[in-house]
Amino acid sequence: MDISLLAQFTVNGLMLGMMYALVAVGFTLFFGVLDIIVFSHGDVVMVGAFAALTGHYWLTGIYPDMSMWVELFFISCISIITVAAFGMIMAKTMILRLRSASPLNTLLATMMLGTVLREAVRLFFPGGSNPKPFPVLLPDISASFGDFTLRFDSVILFVLGALLIVSLHLLITKTKLGMAIRAVAQDEETARLMGVNFTLIVLITFAIGSAVAAFAGVMNGLYYNEINFGMGLLLGAIGFSAAIIGGLGNIYGAILGGFLFAGLQTLGAVAMPFASAYKDVFAFGVVILIMAWKPTGLIAEKTSERV
Amino acid sequence: MSTNTTNSLSGVLCSFAFAGVITALMTAIFIVESQLLIAGVLLGTIGAIVISSKFGVTSIILKSLGENENLSNALAVLVTLALIVIFYDDHYVLFILCTILLYSVTVLGLNIQLGYAGLINFSGAAFFGVGGYTAAVLSQYHSIPPILTLVIGGIIAAIVGSILLLPILRTSGHYSALVTLAFALLFKVFLDVNDSLGGAQGVDVGSFTLFGWDFGNDITIGSYDVSFYVPYVLASLVMLCVVFFFVRRIERSWIGLCLDSVRIDEVSSSCFGINIVRWKIVAFTIGNFVAGLSGALYASILGYISPANFSFGDSLMFLSILLLGGIGNLWGTIIATAIVVVLPEKFQVIQEYRLFIYSTLVLLMIVYRPVGLLPRKTRTYRPGESS
Numbered sequence: 222m223d224i225s226l227l228a229q230f231t232v233n234g235l236m237l238g239m240m241y242a243l244v245a246v247g248f249t250l251f252f253g254v255l256d257i258i259v260f261s262h263g264d265v266v267m268v269g270a271f272a273a274l275t276g277h278y279w280l281t282g283i284y285p286d287m288s289m290w291v292e293l294f295f296i297s298c299i300s301i302i303t304v305a306a307f308g309m310i311m312a313k314t315m316i317l318r319l320r321s322a323s324p325l326n327t328l329l330a331t332m333m334l335g336t337v338l339r340e341a342v343r344l345f346f347p348g349g350s351n352p353k354p355f356p357v358l359l360p361d362i363s364a365s366f367g368d369f370t371l372r373f374d375s376v377i378l379f380v381l382g383a384l385l386i387v388s389l390h391l392l393i394t395k396t397k398l399g400m401a402i403r404a405v406a407q408d409e410e411t412a413r414l415m416g417v418n419f420t421l422i423v424l425i426t427f428a429i430g431s432a433v434a435a436f437a438g439v440m441n442g443l444y445y446n447e448i449n450f451g452m453g454l455l456l457g458a459i460g461f462s463a464a465i466i467g468g469l470g471n472i473y474g475a476i477l478g479g480f481l482f483a484g485l486q487t488l489g490a491v492a493m494p495f496a497s498a499y500k501d502v503f504a505f506g507v508v509i510l511i512m513a514w515k516p517t518g519l520i521a522e523k524t525s526e527r528v
Numbered sequence: 529m530s531t532n533t534t535n536s537l538s539g540v541l542c543s544f545a546f547a548g549v550i551t552a553l554m555t556a557i558f559i560v561e562s563q564l565l566i567a568g569v570l571l572g573t574i575g576a577i578v579i580s581s582k583f584g585v586t587s588i589i590l591k592s593l594g595e596n597e598n599l600s601n602a603l604a605v606l607v608t609l610a611l612i613v614i615f616y617d618d619h620y621v622l623f624i625l626c627t628i629l630l631y632s633v634t635v636l637g638l639n640i641q642l643g644y645a646g647l648i649n650f651s652g653a654a655f656f657g658v659g660g661y662t663a664a665v666l667s668q669y670h671s672i673p674p675i676l677t678l679v680i681g682g683i684i685a686a687i688v689g690s691i692l693l694l695p696i697l698r699t700s701g702h703y704s705a706l707v708t709l710a711f712a713l714l715f716k717v718f719l720d721v722n723d724s725l726g727g728a729q730g731v732d733v734g735s736f737t738l739f740g741w742d743f744g745n746d747i748t749i750g751s752y753d754v755s756f757y758v759p760y761v762l763a764s765l766v767m768l769c770v771v772f773f774f775v776r777r778i779e780r781s782w783i784g785l786c787l788d789s790v791r792i793d794e795v796s797s798s799c800f801g802i803n804i805v806r807w808k809i810v811a812f813t814i815g816n817f818v819a820g821l822s823g824a825l826y827a828s829i830l831g832y833i834s835p836a837n838f839s840f841g842d843s844l845m846f847l848s849i850l851l852l853g854g855i856g857n858l859w860g861t862i863i864a865t866a867i868v869v870v871l872p873e874k875f876q877v878i879q880e881y882r883l884f885i886y887s888t889l890v891l892l893m894i895v896y897r898p899v900g901l902l903p904r905k906t907r908t909y910r911p912g913e914s915s
Contacts (some may be wrong), residue, residue: 244579252702258702258705315891315895318895319894319895321799322894322898323898324701324702324705325642325648325705327894328648328702328705328893329844329847329851329894330846330890330891330895332844333844333848333887333888333890333891333894334887334891336841336844336883336884336887337884337887337888337891340881340883340884340887341884344880344881344884376584385711391866393638454840455713458709458710460714460839461706461709462706462709462710465702465703465706466706469702469703476886477722498721499718499721501605501714501717502714502717502718502721505711505713505714505717506714508706508710509695509707509710509711509714510695510704510709512695512698512699512703512710513694513698514697516695516703517696517699517703518561518703
């Protein structure tokens with residue numbers, strides 16, 4: 222194996238892993254506070270990308286010669302704010318009602334919610350049924366080391382993603398809000414007794430998770446330069462898999478799971494050059510094997526089975 | 529089965545009348561072409577249901593159907609036969625009938641898994657597809673009789689499903705959902721990239737031949753040209769009857785009791801000496817077998833299958849049908865299948881918005897009426913006993 226090719230695969234894998242980790246963090250956050258899998262999260266990522274695209278159309282309509290960086294900042298803000306608000310509305314109107322339902326019903330309901338989002342974008346976004354080109358907002362510079370090309374935009378995206386994850390970690394572990402979120406995740410009733418406003422904390426958690434998803438959507442668009450209405454389904458499934466193999470309710474597990482899944486996909490493509498199309502088959506196959514080996518994820522949930 | 533003690537004449541008449549009404553309704557829905565009229569028929573039906581339940585007619589009908597169970601089952605078969613006779617030369621209607629019957633079979637299979645044993649299976653369409661692709665491969669060998677093709681399709685689906693047994697038995701809850709979900713995605717991607725099974729373009733499935741008679745040709749009886757779908761509909765009907773009978777027997781037997789107990793409380797069931805692992809394996813395998821069985825027949829009817837027929841969305845549709853009908857209720861399942869299949873086919877206006885409307889409806893259903901249209905009743909241990 223050529224060393225430059227290996228470096229190329231590693232960089233691509235890390236990029237993918239960052240995206241998956243950002244999605245998986247949302248799954249695990251929501252599961253933490255409500256014990257519910259919100260499967261529509263992948264489609265929220267897609268909505269984030271489309272919100273950014275709408276912002277791009279709108280801004281370039283008003284100020285045609287805006288600088289790249291300013292526009293990137295503004296469309297990210299537009300996307301994050303709208304999607305965070307959307308996440309709160311979704312939690313208030315839909316998810317909180319599902320708390321008493323059985324796990325299957327909630328999973329199915331949120332899958333249906335994802336379908337609704339997907340179809341809504343396909344039907345009601347102008348030309349939404351076709352893939353949309355995403356604006357190029359990062360400088361197209363790259364450094365070459367032999368056969369290995371390091372794209373400057375990937376580096377920026379990766380650093381931004383890492384910063385987001387670190388700040389999320391600080392928010393959860395160091396602030397009072399984070400403490401409230403952790404308290405609700407640990408025990409809802411005791412948290413209420415300690416004066417934590419349960420509904421508010423849940424809504425804020427959904428806003429945070431959805432904002433992270435929106436960023437992942439913008440990142441996805443910038444990286445591939447193309448978005449389409451159906452991209453959320455696979456992203457959601459991968460994020461869910463990542464959150465599960467890492468161990469639900471654990472942010473580090475979700476990050477680990479995200480990078481692990483990307484690693485598996487890359488490994489599948491590298492190890493089987495004759496059949497790189499099978500990389501997803503390989504990755505999902507290994508996920509099933511991991512579930513057989515570690516039934517509660519790699520970093521297991523700390524729960525006691527009450528009989 | 530021995531419920532004939534209260535077999536009153538009025539109950540029998542009531543059941544017959546109801547069957548007549550259903551036949552007329554289905555015929556009307558299939559015949560009417562104008563979208564406005566269809567909307568009218570649908571609104572009329574909903575209105576009739578609302579009004580009749582207001583005046584207690586619904587409960588009378590349900591009671592008389594429930595009292596004479598053998599009669600009701602026979603009437604359901606009669607209604608289907610009547611529809612076949614009415615539409616003997618209409619390919620389209622007969623194909624929709626086939627779809628309803630075979631989807632019902634698949635959902636009955638899922639019902640054993642989820643409704644009785646409580647195993648979530650997000651890859652119903654994948655096992656349906658395993659059956660279909662088995663039929664496609666086997667149809668290249670003309671010497672294999674059709675009935676054997678179907679059974680082999682089911683067996684292969686059960687074998688493929690047994691790969692998932694270990695992770696499913698070890699995991700629970702959301703973790704277990706991931707296993708079948710990952711399998712559903714894996715299966716679709718595998719079919720898309722696999723060249724020997726036709727790849728994303730799909731593969732042709734040869735039609736059935738029985739004693740030198742090709743199922744793919746139209747039949748002429750006397751001066752009537754009968755659609756080639758008629759034998760297929762009859763075959764589907766037979767399959768549904770057999771599977772329905774089989775599932776009903778499972779439900780009413782000690783096996784059903786064991787499965788129910790495993791679903792409701794694993795810990796107490798194992799305290800009573802019920803082998804949880806064994807019953808989960810039994811339920812999962814039977815369910816996949818049934819899905820593969822119906823998939824094999826469906827593929828032969830379609831004559832051509834592609835990975836798009838067996839996507840994750842289809843698995844979701846099967847589960848939603850189960851949920852809409854009321855988990856564990858066999859009749860609810862069949863009615864829900866009919867609604868989910870027929871509505872978008874006939875209501876062309878909503879064709880484009882089909883998935884949108886349908887997923888919104890299921891979503892609202894789960895939020896506001898999580899038990900489904902016809903929830904399963906609590907077991908009655910003696911006929912006529914109210915629980």
